[in-house]
Every structure is written in structure tokens, then in C-alpha cells.
Amino acid sequence: MSIYLPDASWRHHNGLGHLIDVFGGDSMIRFVGGGVRDSLLKTAVSDIDCATRHHPEETVKLIKDAGFKAVPTGIQHGTVTAVLPSGPVEITSLRKDVSTDGRHATIAYSDSWQDDAMRRDFTINALYAEPNSSLIHDYFGGIADLEAGCVRFIGDPETRIAEDHLRILRYFRFQARFGRGIPDAASLAACIKRANDLMALSRERIASELIKILALPAPLAIITLMIQSGIFTPIIPEIRDNSLKQLKRLLEREKAYSVKGDPLLRLAALLPEDPELGRSIAQRLRFSKEQKKYLIALLTPTQDAPCALAWKIGKQAAIGHIVLFREEDALPSTMSLLQDWECPVFPLKGGDLIKKGLPAGPIVATTLQGIQQQWIEAGFPEAEWVHQKADQAIDQFLLAAK
Structure with missing residues (x-):
């Protein structure tokens, strides 16, 4: 027909x-x-x-x-x-x-x-x-x-994979999108058998396909299958079975707090909270500078207050880190606060300190950083408060220099 x-x-x-x-x-x-x-x-x-x-x-x-x-x-x-x-x-x-x-x-x-x-x-x-x-x-x-x-390779699955190793990752992405029920046995078996072939691919191709998988609306089932099948072992061996618990919690929180599905945040959920590991994986997968910085920020332990964290690493990264690692009872108020929060501009520059009488040199950067940290800890008060702190710091410096 x-x-x-x-x-x-x-x-x-x-x-x-x-x-x-x-x-x-x-x-x-x-x-x-x-x-x-x-x-x-x-x-x-x-x-x-x-x-x-x-x-x-x-x-x-x-x-x-x-x-x-x-x-x-x-x-x-x-x-x-x-x-x-x-x-x-x-x-x-x-x-x-x-x-x-x-x-x-x-x-x-x-x-x-x-x-x-x-x-x-x-x-x-x-x-x-x-x-x-x-x-x-x-x-x-x-x-x-x-x-x-049914997602099924054309002809012999191993032959198709031998032609282009990236088809292993594409198989899992298409299985997640179009597959129902038990995966095609021959296709899955070939992907498992040839998983080490992924090591021959460029890191950029692997990263591109991995991000597409992690960006799927509901990636938990397919990530589970990939971990159980040993697909990540050749490329990101740090992803283990126990990674799934944190990914599951993240996906639940994304839905509960209307957080947009973010593939790099989901990758972070599969990894230990370790910035050096984030740096290593970002370099391994040839991530852009922005992606690398973002992944490292997500995996850096911190107890900073929500707005302070958002000011330091950016609002998106702060929301991601908080959704990923903070305790559940703090999330409703924290997420409500951050979603409406606009990042303020620090109202003081090094040149302002010099105009106020601070001599040029390393002391300018040190003093500026100290005032900025006080400003963050105080909850970003107005410019008048900042300039008062600057005057106090300069007076103390000049008094000590006499």
C-alpha cells in the first residue's frame, strides 16, 4: 500500500x-x-x-x-x-x-x-x-x-558504526526521541560492543552530540541506559551509576521551579562537586571558554548567599548551582528571590580611590577588592554607603602610613 x-x-x-x-x-x-x-x-x-x-x-x-x-x-x-x-x-x-x-x-x-x-x-x-x-x-x-x-540501524549495526563512530551516540539520542519499549537488541548490542570506538572521534563531535542528548526534554531514561551500557566509560569515565540520583533530583527540581533544561547543568549533575574535574572534562571535550567557565562555576563548592553567588558567577550559574546542590527547604524562597533579581553594578572604581587621596599602586586594587567584598556581604547597599566605606578605608591607610 x-x-x-x-x-x-x-x-x-x-x-x-x-x-x-x-x-x-x-x-x-x-x-x-x-x-x-x-x-x-x-x-x-x-x-x-x-x-x-x-x-x-x-x-x-x-x-x-x-x-x-x-x-x-x-x-x-x-x-x-x-x-x-x-x-x-x-x-x-x-x-x-x-x-x-x-x-x-x-x-x-x-x-x-x-x-x-x-x-x-x-x-x-x-x-x-x-x-x-x-x-x-x-x-x-x-x-x-x-x-x-523502534530505532534500528540500516543493515548490519556494527558496519554502520564502523563507518561513523558518532552513530553510537546518535543511536541513543534517537532512541530517546523516537524509541518506545525495549530497544532493538542488535542495535544496542553493537553500540555496547563498539563503545571504545568513540575514543577515535574528535572531542568536538562528541561534545556536540552529548549536549543534544542532555538537552532532551526527559533524558533520565536514556542516560540511565547509556551508563548501564558502559557508553560513557571511554569518554567520561567519571560518570557512574550513583550519578543518576543527583540527575533525577535535578530534573524534578527543574520542573518544580520552572528552570529551563540546561545540558551543562545536567552534565554537572552527573559529576562530583569538584571544580578541577569540571576543568578537566571541559578541556577534554573542547568546550568553549564560556562553557568551561560555566561548568567550573557549577562544580565549585560554596555557601555564599544566593545574590552574592549570582553577582560572583552570574545569575544563570547561581540558579543552576543552587538547584543542583542546596537543600530543598531553602529552594522556594531562594528561587523566588533570584528569578526577579537584577545584578547591580559596583559603584566604585580604582580611579575614584585615587581621587579621594589613596596613592596609586597595588594598594588601590587591594582596597577596592576589600570594599567590594563588604558591599556584597552587606547586600549591595547604595553608592553613598560604598563611598563612606572608601573614605574610611583611605583614612585608616593614611593614618597608618604616618
């Missing part, structure tokens, strides 16, 4: 129909992957991906012929992005693998839709839809798997 792509708003995006016509219609270009899968599930489609029989250089020409900008986002892999008035559309030439090493693939272009489908990871991602007729082409039982909530 033929199955057709449901109508959806994304299919009527400005310029998309014209682009399809210029490419030659159903025989030359088709929707593929997430757009087809998510439309069948009647969920929102965030990205429009197409596959085409045209080679990349032809794709660029046709996009320009249609009157749109062509961006060679991944042209070495056959992907060109068409920038439509309604947003980007990624168009990738049909491909087949010539050789792979687990990180990179050497490809050849093809005119076979099934060749292209064979090199995709999961059956539910290898669905192609003719844009005009809406007929869906399903080469590996992806529609049945989608209906059953």
Missing part, C-alpha cells in the same frame, strides 16, 4: 515549490530524513532537507537559476544550502560510500535513491518523499519502525 507525505505548513514555504520545479520535480529531487519522519509523526519540522540526482556543481547552478543564494555549506560531501525567503533548505547529491574510517567517508555520487538510503544511519531517517506527488519511498521498513517506536 502506498503511503503519502501529509500536508504541512513547511511544504508551502515561500519559494520551495519554485525550487522544486527548477530542479526537475519528483524524479530529480525529494524530501528526505527528519522532515519526512516528523511530518509522519505530526510534529514540528525544524529543518528541510532534500536529496537530488544533480551533482553539487549542478545544484549550485540550479539554485541560482531559481533566483536564490547558494551556500556551499558541505560541498565536499555533496551538500549545498539554498537560502529561500522562508529559510534555508539543505540539498545533498545522492551518494554512496567508497571507503570509511569511522570518522570520514570517501564518497562517490550516484543516481540511485536506494544507494543514498543505504548509507544513512537508521531506517526512520531513510524515508524519501516526492515533493509533488507526496509519495513516500521506504527502502528499509522505516515507516513500520516509526509506528512501532
Whole structure:
């Protein structure tokens, strides 16, 4: 029985129909992957991906012929992005693998839709839809798997993983999103067997996929499965079974206090409260400077008052640290306070102290830091209070210097 792509708003995006016509219609270009899968599930489609029989250089020409900008986002892999008035559309030439090493693939272009489908990871991602007729082409039982909530590799799972080791982490992310019930035994077994292959991947690719997993609406079940399967051992061995208790508590508190799901905060929940460990993992996963600073702040023990902590490490990090580590009875009032709190600006600079009579030199920074600490401990009083403290500190210094 033929199955057709449901109508959806994304299919009527400005310029998309014209682009399809210029490419030659159903025989030359088709929707593929997430757009087809998510439309069948009647969920929102965030990205429009197409596959085409045209080679990349032809794709660029046709996009320009249609009157749109062509961006060679991944042209070495056959992907060109068409920038439509309604947003980007990624168009990738049909491909087949010539050789792979687990990180990179050497490809050849093809005119076979099934060749292209064979090199995709999961059956539910290898669905192609003719844009005009809406007929869906399903080469590996992806529609049945989608209906059953089964995330399954195409062909032999170990072969698929050997082609690209990142598919191990992608498997767990897709299992969390689309899987129901017991995971596909062969797929899970292959991921467990080949978990050490993750060590061959770039840290950036691992970090990107891990953050996507941790950002899922309800990641506890899949993180539990990953820990029990030993998936974290090669990349973050510090994550252990006992990490789950703290993650579970964090997820409960996120819901109770309307805290936005934060992947780095959830990562911190899986780790001991140790800033040096946070630094080590951030470096291991090649986190940005901002991500590294944030993770270290989350894992640094402190008993600072809520607003004092927010001033020192930022409001977001302070809320995260408090939700993660503080006792339950203090949370309602603390969260209410912080959510409406605006960080004040310290109303004193080193130049102000010099103008008041303090001699230039290291004593300026030392005095400024001391007054700032008093200001924080006093609950951020007004500028007049700060300047009074500055005058007192300068008087004491000058008296001692006589």
C-alpha cells in the first residue's frame, strides 16, 4: 500500500515549490530524513532537507537559476544550502560510500535513491518523499519502525558504526526521541560492543552530540541506559551509576521551579562537586571558554548567599548551582528571590580611590577588592554607603602610613 507525505505548513514555504520545479520535480529531487519522519509523526519540522540526482556543481547552478543564494555549506560531501525567503533548505547529491574510517567517508555520487538510503544511519531517517506527488519511498521498513517506536540501524549495526563512530551516540539520542519499549537488541548490542570506538572521534563531535542528548526534554531514561551500557566509560569515565540520583533530583527540581533544561547543568549533575574535574572534562571535550567557565562555576563548592553567588558567577550559574546542590527547604524562597533579581553594578572604581587621596599602586586594587567584598556581604547597599566605606578605608591607610 502506498503511503503519502501529509500536508504541512513547511511544504508551502515561500519559494520551495519554485525550487522544486527548477530542479526537475519528483524524479530529480525529494524530501528526505527528519522532515519526512516528523511530518509522519505530526510534529514540528525544524529543518528541510532534500536529496537530488544533480551533482553539487549542478545544484549550485540550479539554485541560482531559481533566483536564490547558494551556500556551499558541505560541498565536499555533496551538500549545498539554498537560502529561500522562508529559510534555508539543505540539498545533498545522492551518494554512496567508497571507503570509511569511522570518522570520514570517501564518497562517490550516484543516481540511485536506494544507494543514498543505504548509507544513512537508521531506517526512520531513510524515508524519501516526492515533493509533488507526496509519495513516500521506504527502502528499509522505516515507516513500520516509526509506528512501532523502534530505532534500528540500516543493515548490519556494527558496519554502520564502523563507518561513523558518532552513530553510537546518535543511536541513543534517537532512541530517546523516537524509541518506545525495549530497544532493538542488535542495535544496542553493537553500540555496547563498539563503545571504545568513540575514543577515535574528535572531542568536538562528541561534545556536540552529548549536549543534544542532555538537552532532551526527559533524558533520565536514556542516560540511565547509556551508563548501564558502559557508553560513557571511554569518554567520561567519571560518570557512574550513583550519578543518576543527583540527575533525577535535578530534573524534578527543574520542573518544580520552572528552570529551563540546561545540558551543562545536567552534565554537572552527573559529576562530583569538584571544580578541577569540571576543568578537566571541559578541556577534554573542547568546550568553549564560556562553557568551561560555566561548568567550573557549577562544580565549585560554596555557601555564599544566593545574590552574592549570582553577582560572583552570574545569575544563570547561581540558579543552576543552587538547584543542583542546596537543600530543598531553602529552594522556594531562594528561587523566588533570584528569578526577579537584577545584578547591580559596583559603584566604585580604582580611579575614584585615587581621587579621594589613596596613592596609586597595588594598594588601590587591594582596597577596592576589600570594599567590594563588604558591599556584597552587606547586600549591595547604595553608592553613598560604598563611598563612606572608601573614605574610611583611605583614612585608616593614611593614618597608618604616618
